[in-house]
Amino acid sequence: MEEMLLHKKVGIPRAISYYNNYPFYYGFFTALGIEVVLSDKTTTKIINEGSSYVVSDTCLPIKVFTGHVVNLLNKGCDVIFVPSLQSTGFKINNCSKIRGLPEIIRNVINKPFTMIEPTLDKTENIGFHDFCMQIAEAFGITDSKIVKAAAKAGWKIYDDFLEMTQSGVPYKEALENALNGKVLKKSVDIVKPLSVVIMAHGYNLFDERISMNIIKKLEKMDVKVYTSLDVPPQKALSSIKQIGEIQYWANELELTGTAAYYLLNNKVDGIVALSAFGCGPDSLMVDEMSYHCKEKGMPLIHLTIDEHTGEAGFVTRLEAFVDMLMRKKRRQFVKKSENIKSADVVKLREAKILTGSVK
Structure with missing residues (x-):
């Protein structure tokens, strides 16, 4: 733990929950004073490297996630965020591979590194505050008020991101602006x-x-x-x-x-x-x-x-x-045009009959 406290840096694989949750992750970690290091964007090399660590019938997203963990390790980042997102509501579950993601990574990558592996499992009453506390405690932060304030900062960025995407701003543009504290109006x-x-x-x-x-x-x-x-x-x-x-x-x-x-x-x-x-x-x-x-x-x-x-x-x-x-x-x-024309013909005939112009 003492070694980890000296780091104050965490690697986040650009895969799985990153794409939906990164605005929150970034705001939360940054508010706690923890530097965020991202893996590189997905490439064929990252996919192939991840595939080499797991069995062949593993699904593509897990192969990609594994490749991103290896990418972070190769960049010298040895504290990596690998959450276990069990259930997001009562009996609303993730698939077994996402639920067991920390165990998969632990067993397939035989390299020295530390995993930050918080669990979110609302079926078992492990809620979002518990999830955030687990992350903070891994860095020696135990004050609940500090963690709540950091979570609030994370939600602010996430809400800005969501506001933009739901108004039609493209994903990449919304993400970039939310991380920079900006909110774009819909074009x-x-x-x-x-x-x-x-x-x-x-x-x-x-x-x-x-x-x-x-x-x-x-x-x-x-x-x-x-x-x-x-x-x-x-x-x-x-x-x-x-x-x-x-x-x-x-x-x-x-x-x-x-x-x-x-x-x-x-x-x-x-x-x-x-x-x-x-x-x-x-x-x-x-x-x-x-x-x-x-x-x-x-x-x-x-x-x-x-x-x-x-x-x-x-x-x-x-x-x-x-x-x-x-x-x-x-x-x-x-077909719609033909129906309109047919309707017009009928109306014209009716008009002629009513005016007595049809003999």
Whole structure:
């Protein structure tokens, strides 16, 4: 502990909970006087290095996380933040690999380093304040008032980040500005012919290497893209209930809740499901949404990714889906135009009859 107190520095892998929670992590650690060191952005080298430490059937996000831990160690950072996020609500669980992330890292990386491994498990009454206290105590900080003040600072940055993303500010821009204490106003929306929502975990979607930069690819195809960050959590939860489902998985608001919100409000032309190959919870949630999409006639494509996914095939499937959406929209437009013309003809005939101009 004395050695750790001299560090006052912590490494955060740019993976898993980083993508949703980093604004809070940054504000919290900084308020405690602890310097934050980030791993590099995901590269093929990081993925391959992480893959070499774990068994082959491990899911891609865990391989990526492992690679980021190794990246931090190679940068000379030997105190690394690896939280165990068991459950975020009563019986609202994360998958077994995220729950056991500290144990996985401890057993696969045989190098000397210290893990900061706080547990959040609301099913077992280990709440968020307990989670924060565990982190602070690892650095010798035991004053609850100091920890609460640091958490407040973390929430301020997180709330600013969320305010921007929910107003339409892109993820990277919102993150950068929130960390610098700025809040941008929503820019004017450019109307695009098509719109889709991507149902995916933040760690799959906002990692540009893992997602093949799918958001930019869709935008280049003239498609407006929505994500889970555009939907307030309460609306996502309400949408899950409206389609007759319940929230079981901690990340379900990102997937089922987001897709259900846009499905129920008929706000998009299609849904893109993006998940890691072999992810059990994701496959269940995507199947669940596929059923509801078929009922409402909403097109859905499921794209799976792993370390071997080729960009060419990925883009081909995406382009084919967008082309299909465009053809469908054109047909709907033509049909609507024909219906309007038919209605006008009927009205014209009725007018002629009423005026006596028809003999």
